[in-house]
Amino acid sequence: MEDEIKHGNVTHVPNKGSPESPHVACSDSNHNNNNSNNKEQDRFLPIANVSRILKKVIPSNGKISKDAKETIQECVSEFISFVTGEASDKCQREKRKTINGDDIIWAITTLGFEEYVGPLKLYLSKYREMEGEKLIFPKQQRSDQRRQHSEYEQNIVFNNNNNININTNSNNDVYSSINVYPSFVPSDQPFSLPFSSNSFQKQL
Amino acid sequence: MRQAGTYSGILSGGISGKTGPHLLPLARIKKIMKKSGEDVKMISGESPIVFSKACELFIKELTQRSWMVTMQGKRRTLNKEDVASAVMATDLFDFLVNLVSESGNSGEAPPPLELDTFASS
Numbered sequence: 112m113e114d115e116i117k118h119g120n121v122t123h124v125p126n127k128g129s130p131e132s133p134h135v136a137c138s139d140s141n142h143n144n145n146n147s148n149n150k151e152q153d154r155f156l157p158i159a160n161v162s163r164i165l166k167k168v169i170p171s172n173g174k175i176s177k178d179a180k181e182t183i184q185e186c187v188s189e190f191i192s193f194v195t196g197e198a199s200d201k202c203q204r205e206k207r208k209t210i211n212g213d214d215i216i217w218a219i220t221t222l223g224f225e226e227y228v229g230p231l232k233l234y235l236s237k238y239r240e241m242e243g244e245k246l247i248f249p250k251q252q253r254s255d256q257r258r259q260h261s262e263y264e265q266n267i268v269f270n271n272n273n274n275i276n277i278n279t280n281s282n283n284d285v286y287s288s289i290n291v292y293p294s295f296v297p298s299d300q301p302f303s304l305p306f307s308s309n310s311f312q313k314q315l
Numbered sequence: 316m317r318q319a320g321t322y323s324g325i326l327s328g329g330i331s332g333k334t335g336p337h338l339l340p341l342a343r344i345k346k347i348m349k350k351s352g353e354d355v356k357m358i359s360g361e362s363p364i365v366f367s368k369a370c371e372l373f374i375k376e377l378t379q380r381s382w383m384v385t386m387q388g389k390r391r392t393l394n395k396e397d398v399a400s401a402v403m404a405t406d407l408f409d410f411l412v413n414l415v416s417e418s419g420n421s422g423e424a425p426p427p428l429e430l431d432t433f434a435s436s
Contacts, residue, residue: 153343153346153347154347154350155343155347156339156340156343156344156347156370157339157340157343160339160340161374163338164338164371164374164375164378165374165375165378167375168375168378168379168382169378169382169393172391173385173391173392173393174391174392174393175378175393175394176392176393176394176395178394178395179381179393179394179395179397179398181395182398182399182414182415183374183377183378183381183398185414186373186377186398186402186408186411186414186415187370187373187374188347189410189411189414190369190370190410190411191344191347191348191351191366191370192347192348192350192351192352193351193410194366195347195348195351195352195355196351196352198362199351199352199354199355200354203354208356208357209357209358209359210348210355210358210359210362211359211362212359212362212364212365214362215362215365215366215369216365219369222410223406223407224369224372224373224407226372227369227372227373230368231365231368231369234364234365234368235361235365235368238361238364239361
């Protein structure tokens with residue numbers, strides 16, 4: 112398996128000639144590199160994104176080898192699986208069907224990554240506030256249209272951001288499990304967000 | 316497109332303080348989550364968001380620890396063995412031990428020194 116892993120790059124695996132592929136769903140040149148390669152790429156986060164993040168924590172004169180990036184890429188996927196497994200077990204024990212953000216945070220804590228929890232909770236609460244606020248572009252209309260559009264926007268957001276259906280059976284169930292907090296954000300925010308704090312103060 | 320305009324307009328420079336709303340693609344995160352087990356059926360919309368941040372923190376921590384190994388070796392290129400060493404040296408990353416061992420033992424690097432030293436003492 113490891114020999115065949117290619118991380119987000121067009122590969123040079125021998126049997127990837129397009130006419131010889133047993134079945135190719137897409138005729139896109141990337142997807143012509145046989146199906147197993149496609150699946151391998153899907154197992155990992157894009158290496159470019161991973162690279163961008165890890166470059167932030169090494170000095171500017173530092174370099175990272177390609178195999179190190181790939182290893183980190185694999186580790187991240189393992190991390191996601193590991194945490195998701197814990198969160199999924201918890202949901203099963205509690206007879207819930209949907210893994211939500213709090214389950215993830217719980218699993219992360221349980222597995223020893225407590226340091227992440229603070230920033231994550233902050234991030235999640237910011238996201239929930241944004242979800243309630245971000246919907247309509249014109250700020251003046253935001254208070255009027257916010258209630259009307261909150262549900263509509265939920266579907267829009269997650270349909271556009273997420274091209275792949277989370278659950279083919281009942282998308283609405285998934286979307287309705289999201290909690291939107293329509294309340295105004297207080298002006299004293301933990302983050303300094305120059306643009307948004309200005310806009311919020313106009314609201315208030 | 317409309318979502319990209321409003322969403323990134325509000326979040327750029329905001330939550331993550333970086334370019335764009337999220338550093339990692341949500342759809343891919345969801346795929347990986349679903350592959351983690353058959354029991355994983357329904358995932359709330361905010362789960363990939365949380366993971367996006369969690370993975371960012373994870374990548375940063377793993378890289379920082381690996382980079383420390385690189386510096387100890389007085390090198391400036393972080394390589395795979397440094398990552399493996401960092402994993403071995405960190406209890407938190409125990410779940411990665413098999414992963415980096417498989418990668419590392421494809422005939423190249425010997426097992427990390429910490430384990431050998433520990434075992435012999």
